Amino acid sequence: MTNVKELLEDYGIDRFLEYVGAEKIRKIGDNFRSCCPIHGGDNSSAFSYHNGYFTCFSECDRNYSPIDILMIVFSLSYPEAKKRLEKLFGQEIENEDTSEITYENLENKKFIQDFKKLKESQKQEENTEFCLNDLATYQKITHEYLINEGFSDETRQFFDLRFCDKGIMRDRVVIPIDDKNGKIIGIAGRSIYDFRLLELTGQSKYFFSKGLKKSNTLYNISRADRYSDYLIVVEGYKSIWRLHEWGYDNAVALMGASLGDKQLKLLLKFNLPILISGDNDKAGKNLQREVVGKLSRYTPVEEFPIEKITSKENDSIAEIKKGDFEEWTKKIMGKYPKKILF
Ligand SMILES: [Zn+2]
Structure with missing residues (x-):
């Protein structure tokens, strides 16, 4: 033989x-x-x-x-x-x-194991739904994924991030999404697996709870600092967490590369100059143009030049250095007068 x-x-x-x-x-x-x-x-x-x-x-x-x-x-x-x-x-x-x-x-044993695990949960995905009520059952831990991405336990607590190890949200970091009054209106689940495995298994990077309309709110809206000199607008959750780690809580995320009508109104209610930072890709550039086009009539809008800081496709504020962020932000937003509080 x-x-x-x-x-x-x-x-x-x-x-x-x-x-x-x-x-x-x-x-x-x-x-x-x-x-x-x-x-x-x-x-x-x-x-x-x-x-x-x-x-x-x-x-x-x-x-x-x-x-x-x-x-x-x-x-x-x-x-x-x-x-x-x-x-x-x-x-x-x-x-x-x-x-x-x-x-x-x-x-590559782990790779194959992860692959098979993901394949299984995909089968499950077809006939399961998850609801807001499930949130209470998710673990309050700083999962390895968050640590590897450089986030602290304080950040995890600040954003009330959870981790799920079973059911349809298995192996996802669970992100509660609230409205401007702080009421939780939905959940996003970010897979802890890398893009290769997700692509191979046809899984989505994010799951969302049933009935959530992302375009009706802004991520971090209830915590965002309204008394700042300006408002930072980003695409994703991770950028919000990164900015928090750097001491910037004057930020909200659109949860994608588009601007909903309701989101536009919510942004204007801050009554602040806006610094828009899309991801370093075509969708991100288009988003920046859209925000400038729709909002600059009502409030000053500046574009953050992410492409001048990183050459990596898809990078966002979450992937750059604090020093680079601050250097550019000072240059761009420094001209807006400080808000005077009475
Ligand atoms: Zn390969």
């Missing part, structure tokens, strides 16, 4: 790559390169075959056995993937041969 490596090479590396959906397959000498069928992307040199294993030199940065690839791409268990490979090769694979390349031995 032949081992997996020989069977695979007899079958054809390019054929196998095609079977698992790899794009831009190219032959270079005796070797094959393609885009990575695991994380996708359009780098046609990212994925390479060598001596029975495939390596992704890009996002994944790790080795995959043929069985690993089948497990991830087709969402199979180890025995199912082994059977699939045997069918493909038209020959049985010896257990002792495959024992060396089971995912148990590889560092």
